Amino acid sequence: GKGIAVFTSGGDSFRISSSNVLQGMNAAVRAVVRMGLYVGARVFFIREGYQGMVDGGDAICEASWSSVSGIIHKGGTVIGSARCKDFRERSGRLKAAKNLINNGITNLCVIGGDGSLTGANLFKDDWPALLQILVKNGEITEEQSLKHSHLNIVGMVGSIDNDFCGTDMTIGTDSALHRIMEAVDAIAATAYSHQRCFILEVMGRHCGYLALVAGLTSEADYIFIPEYPPPQNWEDKLCDKLQQERAMGQRLNIIIVAEGAIDQQGQPISAEDVRKVIVNKLGMDTRITVLGHVQRGGAPSAFDRLLGCRMGAEAVLTLMEATPESEPCVVSLDGNQTVRVPLVGCVLKTQAVARAMHDHQWEEAVKMRGRS
Numbered sequence: 001g002k003g004i005a006v007f008t009s010g011g012d013s014f015r016i017s018s019s020n021v022l023q024g025m026n027a028a029v030r031a032v033v034r035m036g037l038y039v040g041a042r043v044f045f046i047r048e049g050y051q052g053m054v055d056g057g058d059a060i061c062e063a064s065w066s067s068v069s070g071i072i073h074k075g076g077t078v079i080g081s082a083r084c085k086d087f088r089e090r091s092g093r094l095k096a097a098k099n100l101i102n103n104g105i106t107n108l109c110v111i112g113g114d115g116s117l118t119g120a121n122l123f124k125d126d127w128p129a130l131l132q133i134l135v136k137n138g139e140i141t142e143e144q145s146l147k148h149s150h151l152n153i154v155g156m157v158g159s160i161d162n163d164f165c166g167t168d169m170t171i172g173t174d175s176a177l178h179r180i181m182e183a184v185d186a187i188a189a190t191a192y193s194h195q196r197c198f199i200l201e202v203m204g205r206h207c208g209y210l211a212l213v214a215g216l217t218s219e220a221d222y223i224f225i226p227e228y229p230p231p232q233n234w235e236d237k238l239c240d241k242l243q244q245e246r247a248m249g250q251r252l253n254i255i256i257v258a259e260g261a262i263d264q265q266g267q268p269i270s271a272e273d274v275r276k277v278i279v280n281k282l283g284m285d286t287r288i289t290v291l292g293h294v295q296r297g298g299a300p301s302a303f304d305r306l307l308g309c310r311m312g313a314e315a316v317l318t319l320m321e322a323t324p325e326s327e328p329c330v331v332s333l334d335g336n337q338t339v340r341v342p343l344v345g346c347v348l349k350t351q352a353v354a355r356a357m358h359d360h361q362w363e364e365a366v367k368m369r370g371r372s
């Protein structure tokens with residue numbers, strides 16, 4: 001059968017929210033293994049993302065049906081995730097190609113963010129040249145090169161921010177929303193007796209999805225998201241709103257700030273900025289909670305488990321049907337249907353949106369991003 005390898009990857013950025021370990025990844029890994037075996041393929045794990053591919057040895061090991069038992073409920077990724085500088089260099093990719101060929105692998109399932117998907121696409125493009133060099137250096141035989149002449153790749157997007165263009169939801173987002181809601185509920189339960197204002201900082205670099213949906217589902221009074229910078233006089237508007245709520249008898253105020261929130265000039269608005277405004281203007285007892293890694297912790301939600309299952313199964317079918325001519329795809333969710341969309345187009349669009357956000361072209365960015 002075909003040789004398929006699955007790996008989880010990401011995390012170069014030093015921000016708190018990176019897509020390297022997310023709830024729902026294990027469901028995807030499990031689905032790839034089981035669907036792969038079901039259709040008669042040999043399936044391999046690659047541990048620690050591209051680093052495991054470059055290192056080879058024990059980092060690449062064959063999976064069995066039972067090796068993915070009892071992982072669907074676990075957060076993070078049981079096969080590890082890492083950043084890998086070596087893979088950005090040709091010398092690293094040569095090692096990776098050799099390790100794959102030695103294991104009979106020419107199909108890759110990558111679970112990660114846009115960086116990881118870009119890496120996979122470049123690897124695919126570089127593959128014929130890599131084989132030539134390996135043959136020339138006597139590291140693989142001509143026969144091996146012919147047998148493994150094409151590399152097929154398929155992607156699944158894990159991102160807590162839900163910032164990837166081409167899918168309605170990314171793996172990990174829904175579970176993070178659950179964590180945020182639980183945190184707000186817990187805060188609400190204790191804070192009610194004290195008359196307090198709580199500011200929660202949640203993840204979201206260029207994408208305010210988490211803050212927006214968390215705001216809607218936890219009855220927040222005010223949210224700050226990167227796509228819609230607040231009006232110039234937001235300090236007054238915010239205070240008016242809070243006073244209005246208090247006048248109506250509300251004893252607790254919740255404000256949600258995305259980590260990438262900015263003002264009209266593109267200057268960051270932090271939870272601390274918001275706190276100062278409230279304390280200085282209203283003198284309210286105001287506390288900040290930065291959720292950080294808590295959002296990636298805990299058990300995956302039913303939605304993320306199912307999303308991982310569906311994406312993983314579809315990813316394997318995509319690889320089984322791949323021909324040398326087919327364009328690389330990511331498996332995505334479109335109106336509750338699992339679909340395949342072109343990888344390169346989605347990555348470019350996602351990067352264009354991030355650039356537009358960076359250049360404060362907010363409306364343009366939101367339009368470009370589309371439904372998700």
Ligand code: ATP
Nearest residue numbers: 010011012018019083084087112113114115116119
């Ligand atoms: P996140 O940043 O959200 O954690 P990501 O998938 O975008 O997720 P990156 O850290 O950008 O994560 O990339 C993960 C790995 O993919 C890198 O460590 C590197 O090994 C590989 N990679 C990324 N971009 C490239 C590239 N242009 N060429 C080769 N490899 C790349």
